Amino acid sequence: MPEVTMTVNGKPASGEVEGRTLLVQFLREDLNLTGTHVGCDTSQCGACVVHVDGQAVKACTMLAAEADGAEVTTIEGMAAPDGTLDRVQEAFKEHHGLQCGFCTPGMVMSAAALLRDTPKPTEAEVREYLEGNICRCTGYHNIVKAIMAASGQEVSALAAE
Amino acid sequence: MPKDHGIGASSKRREDERFLTGVGNYTDDINLRGQAYVHFLRSDVAHGKINKVDTSAAEAMPGVVRIFTGADFDGVGGLPCGWQVTDKHGQPMQEPAHPVLAQGKVRHVGDPIAAVVAETAAKARDAAEAIEYDIDELPAVIDMKKAVQPDAPKVHDDLESNLCYDWGFVEENKPAVDEAFEKAAHVTTLELVNNRLIANPMEPRVAVGDYARATDESTLYTTSQNPHVIRLLMGAFVLGIPEHKLRVVAPDVGGGFGTKIFHYAEEAFCTFAARALARPVKWTASRSEAFMSDAHGRDHVTKIELALDADNNFTALRTDTYANMGAYLSTFAPSVPTWLHGTLMAGNYKTPLIYVNVKAVFTNTVPVDAYRGAGRPEATFQLERVIDKAAIELGVDPIELRRKNFITEFPYETPVAVAYDTGDYHATMDKLEEIADLSGFEARRKESAARGRLRGLGVNTYIEACGIAPSNLVGQLGARAGLYESATVRVNATGSISVMTGSHSHGQGHETAFPQVVADMLGIDESMIDIVHGDTARVPMGMGTYGSRSLAVGGSAMVRATEKVINKAKKIAAHLMEASEADIELKDGQFTVAGTDKSVAWGDVTLAAYVPHNYPLEDIEPGLEETAFYDPSNFTYPSGAYACEVEVDPETGKVTIERFAAADDFGNIINPMIVDGQVHGGIGQGIGQALLEGCAYDENGQLITGSYMDYAMPRADDVPFYQVDHSCQTPCTHNPLGVKGCGEAGAIGSPPAVVNAVVNALRSGGHDLTHIDMPLSPSRVWQAMNA
Numbered sequence: 001m002p003e004v005t006m007t008v009n010g011k012p013a014s015g016e017v018e019g020r021t022l023l024v025q026f027l028r029e030d031l032n033l034t035g036t037h038v039g040c041d042t043s044q045c046g047a048c049v050v051h052v053d054g055q056a057v058k059a060c061t062m063l064a065a066e067a068d069g070a071e072v073t074t075i076e077g078m079a080a081p082d083g084t085l086d087r088v089q090e091a092f093k094e095h096h097g098l099q100c101g102f103c104t105p106g107m108v109m110s111a112a113a114l115l116r117d118t119p120k121p122t123e124a125e126v127r128e129y130l131e132g133n134i135c136r137c138t139g140y141h142n143i144v145k146a147i148m149a150a151s152g153q154e155v156s157a158l159a160a161e
Numbered sequence: 162m163p164k165d166h167g168i169g170a171s172s173k174r175r176e177d178e179r180f181l182t183g184v185g186n187y188t189d190d191i192n193l194r195g196q197a198y199v200h201f202l203r204s205d206v207a208h209g210k211i212n213k214v215d216t217s218a219a220e221a222m223p224g225v226v227r228i229f230t231g232a233d234f235d236g237v238g239g240l241p242c243g244w245q246v247t248d249k250h251g252q253p254m255q256e257p258a259h260p261v262l263a264q265g266k267v268r269h270v271g272d273p274i275a276a277v278v279a280e281t282a283a284k285a286r287d288a289a290e291a292i293e294y295d296i297d298e299l300p301a302v303i304d305m306k307k308a309v310q311p312d313a314p315k316v317h318d319d320l321e322s323n324l325c326y327d328w329g330f331v332e333e334n335k336p337a338v339d340e341a342f343e344k345a346a347h348v349t350t351l352e353l354v355n356n357r358l359i360a361n362p363m364e365p366r367v368a369v370g371d372y373a374r375a376t377d378e379s380t381l382y383t384t385s386q387n388p389h390v391i392r393l394l395m396g397a398f399v400l401g402i403p404e405h406k407l408r409v410v411a412p413d414v415g416g417g418f419g420t421k422i423f424h425y426a427e428e429a430f431c432t433f434a435a436r437a438l439a440r441p442v443k444w445t446a447s448r449s450e451a452f453m454s455d456a457h458g459r460d461h462v463t464k465i466e467l468a469l470d471a472d473n474n475f476t477a478l479r480t481d482t483y484a485n486m487g488a489y490l491s492t493f494a495p496s497v498p499t500w501l502h503g504t505l506m507a508g509n510y511k512t513p514l515i516y517v518n519v520k521a522v523f524t525n526t527v528p529v530d531a532y533r534g535a536g537r538p539e540a541t542f543q544l545e546r547v548i549d550k551a552a553i554e555l556g557v558d559p560i561e562l563r564r565k566n567f568i569t570e571f572p573y574e575t576p577v578a579v580a581y582d583t584g585d586y587h588a589t590m591d592k593l594e595e596i597a598d599l600s601g602f603e604a605r606r607k608e609s610a611a612r613g614r615l616r617g618l619g620v621n622t623y624i625e626a627c628g629i630a631p632s633n634l635v636g637q638l639g640a641r642a643g644l645y646e647s648a649t650v651r652v653n654a655t656g657s658i659s660v661m662t663g664s665h666s667h668g669q670g671h672e673t674a675f676p677q678v679v680a681d682m683l684g685i686d687e688s689m690i691d692i693v694h695g696d697t698a699r700v701p702m703g704m705g706t707y708g709s710r711s712l713a714v715g716g717s718a719m720v721r722a723t724e725k726v727i728n729k730a731k732k733i734a735a736h737l738m739e740a741s742e743a744d745i746e747l748k749d750g751q752f753t754v755a756g757t758d759k760s761v762a763w764g765d766v767t768l769a770a771y772v773p774h775n776y777p778l779e780d781i782e783p784g785l786e787e788t789a790f791y792d793p794s795n796f797t798y799p800s801g802a803y804a805c806e807v808e809v810d811p812e813t814g815k816v817t818i819e820r821f822a823a824a825d826d827f828g829n830i831i832n833p834m835i836v837d838g839q840v841h842g843g844i845g846q847g848i849g850q851a852l853l854e855g856c857a858y859d860e861n862g863q864l865i866t867g868s869y870m871d872y873a874m875p876r877a878d879d880v881p882f883y884q885v886d887h888s889c890q891t892p893c894t895h896n897p898l899g900v901k902g903c904g905e906a907g908a909i910g911s912p913p914a915v916v917n918a919v920v921n922a923l924r925s926g927g928h929d930l931t932h933i934d935m936p937l938s939p940s941r942v943w944q945a946m947n948a
């Protein structure tokens with residue numbers, strides 16, 4: 001079995017994998033980073049989104065072997081080492097952007113990637129960007145609100161509660 | 162000023178930290194030492210006779226531990242049904258056997274034929290492909306009305322027919338109802354379909370079975386809304402394991418919406434196989450597998466008739482519904498189209514005479530059971546649609562027609578066997594008109610028209626019965642369980658508290674909201690209180706979370722147990738302060754003696770309870786822990802009024818939701834932030850049902866919508882921000898918190914609002930139509946416009 005080596009959340013990680021092993025399986029099963037979730041088998045739900053070399057990637061669409069040598073960031077690597085949440089995590093908490101929490105890691109990773117490229121997205125831009133992330137709990141209201149808040153925009157008038 | 166703690170405060174959720182940092186503990190995150198993996202070989206035909214399942218080649222594949230087939234479950238119980246409906250002739254429903262693995266026949270695509278246990282999931286999957294099986298495909302029954310024809314192929318050969326039951330409610334009222342229709346000044350008739358849905362919690366189902374030979378104890382980790390119910394059903398009816406030898410744990414649960422209430426074959430299999438193999442066995446559903454094995458929802462075909470007098474008063478209502486049960490009876494399936502549907506047909510209206518007929522039908526499809534709202538969305542949809550159609554036919558304003566017929570006096574006994582305790586339907590409608598800015602609609606319609614779009618407004622009300630349920634009542638109605646809830650409040654020596662509750666959270670934030678209540682009652686900080694749930698070994702008893710019952714029933718049990726704690730703590734405080742118990746008051750975590758300046762703190766009393774040096778040992782025992790069971794005396798009746806504004810593109814038929822407003826009456830509110838979130842989520846699912854989602858089978862029973870490629874889930878750009886309000890509050894009169902429940906309202910109230918709005922939009926464009934069946938996809942809307 002081939003050996004893969006990558007940097008995950010700033011630390012070196014390696015393991016032997018079958019050729020067919022997906023990156024998400026490697027993260028969950030070999031590295032025990034179970035924050036990255038699997039919600040589908042057709043690359044549609046986005047529960048598995050991680051960052052690979054700075055790009056948001058669905059970890060179920062990439063083989064572990066393809067990530068050989070890459071820098072990977074998962075939800076476990078988002079908060080500061082002292083536990084301080086990053087701005088997207090903080091905004092999700094503040095604005096109740098999660099319920100069951102299952103879609104949340106993927107949502108946070110997607111949102112972080114969006115805000116890096118589009119620092120002040122409009123509501124429409126947020127909604128469109130989230131096309132590949134399904135949430136069944138929130139009706140998206142508070143997710144969109146949280147992401148806009150994380151970008152520093154005033155959200156209290158978006159829709160009264 | 163909004164409160165910043167306790168009841169009524171939008172306390173931030175304490176669950177969030179772990180979910181946001183990736184350290185939640187969902188069932189698939191659990192891996193036990195030595196665990197094997199199971200893969201189920203599932204039927205790819207809807208109906209067939211199993212001639213042969215030859216596992217010998219597969220057994221020889223690398224890593225295979227053992228392969229199980231239906232024959233391994235001879236002598237093991239089948240999956241039980243928890244509710245027996247009695248038909249209109251007084252006969253019990255037809256109840257087929259439901260083996261863990263198929264025996265003799267397969268009855269739907271996805272029915273498990275064999276289970277391969279192997280060292281890895283991939284090896285189990287590989288070996289399953291090597292199983293040789295021979296199945297004679299039989300003609301399948303998919304369409305319900307064809308399934309009840311005398312010559313239809315039978316799903317279950319040992320049953321008389323595919324009719325599970327023919328239910329009449331209230332059967333004795335039928336002649337009076339029919340007579341009212343004959344006398345009516347106007348009758349509106351509507352035929353409609355309540356589309357079949359797949360719940361699709363984002364976490365697929367998972368089961369991990371474990372067995373300890375030393376103690377003969379089995380443990381099941383499972384994605385469940387109600388681990389105690391699974392322990393009861395699986396232990397008593399399937400595997401014959403007594404409760405004290407069976408532990409069921411449901412850790413963090415990634416959404417459920419009803420479909421994780423039920424006891425499934427995979428749970429029984431993993432528990433059974435772990436015993437047989439003396440090692441842990443794990444199953445994780447793929448999404449494709451979830452589509453063909455999670456219980457589906459809705460799937461009713463209905464004809465509804467509304468009779469009105471010359472003054473537009475509703476005089477009678479008559480409905481005729483076919484309800485799909487699928488191939489087997491899922492745990493609570495029979496109750497959904499009957500007691501959770503027929504009893505709600507009065508809606509918010511004082512219609513004096515109602516008759517509901519429901520024919521439940523077996524088909525070669527996945528079992529159908531409760532999905533968010535469960536029966537109540539089906540009732541609300543048909544009622545609110547027929548009222549809109551009546552308004553069109555009579556040329557009256559649909560809101561006025563509703564207001565004219567609102568129930569205004571409470572308590573109110575409906576003709577369908579329930580008694581609403583409180584409500585104020587004009588108040589929620591007034592609030593809706595305000596928050597939805599209905600007076601501004603015409604201007605918005607003009608603005609849409611200027612852009613070539615048809616704008617429509619749809620308004621409706623809803624009522625639901627939540628807080629399930631009085632045990633003696635549901636026992637009479639066929640429930641094979643009591644529907645109370647239990648709570649244990651364990652106060653520790655230092656004053657911190659663990660509340661063991663039989664309710665379970667799959668996203669509702671119980672760990673946050675429940676402590677708000679206890680903190681309020683004791684006057685101590687919320688952070689001193691933790692909730693323990695989801696584990697039969699840690700929580701004495703429970704019935705779980707569904708039917709918007711957790712706070713109304715589980716919360717009430719917690720209040721009762723906390724009251725017992727307070728009573729005992731006051732006795733201790735009285736002793737410490739050498740005062741009479743009757744004079745002790747508890748406020749802000751301090752016990753005081755009325756009329757004096759004596760006081761002891763909460764922590765002094767709790768410490769005394771566990772270090773009883775100075776303690777009334779002759780009167781009371783040391784320790785401070787109390788349990789209460791709460792059995793509700795009635796359902797609760799949340800209600801509300803919803804408004805949707807849509808734009809339709811006349812070129813393509815595409816519908817966009819422009820505005821959505823919800824004015825709900827949930828009684829008292831513990832955490833407004835969480836309540837808002839529940840309503841948002843329900844509306845999102847309701848919009849999904851109305852515009853996007855529809856589970857489809859072809860005529861041979863192939864599941865056409867078997868993945869997210871084919872089943873349209875609502876995405877962020879399918880929905881708007883929602884305007885929600887729950888300031889109209891008529892507290893429930895019969896539970897100690899005055900709460901009604903909020904979890905399902907959004908999914909119940911929103912589909913008719915959307916459809917009413919689209920019909921309104923199309924009519925404004927000159928299309929003379931009164932109904933389109935959900936989901937209102939562009940092609941359906943376009944076809945309706947061009948019919």
Ligand code: FES
Binds near residue numbers: 058061
């Ligand atoms: S698990 Fe990767 S997109 Fe669904």
Ligand code: FES
Binds near residue numbers: 097100102104136415
């Ligand atoms: S919070 Fe449950 S799926 Fe998004």
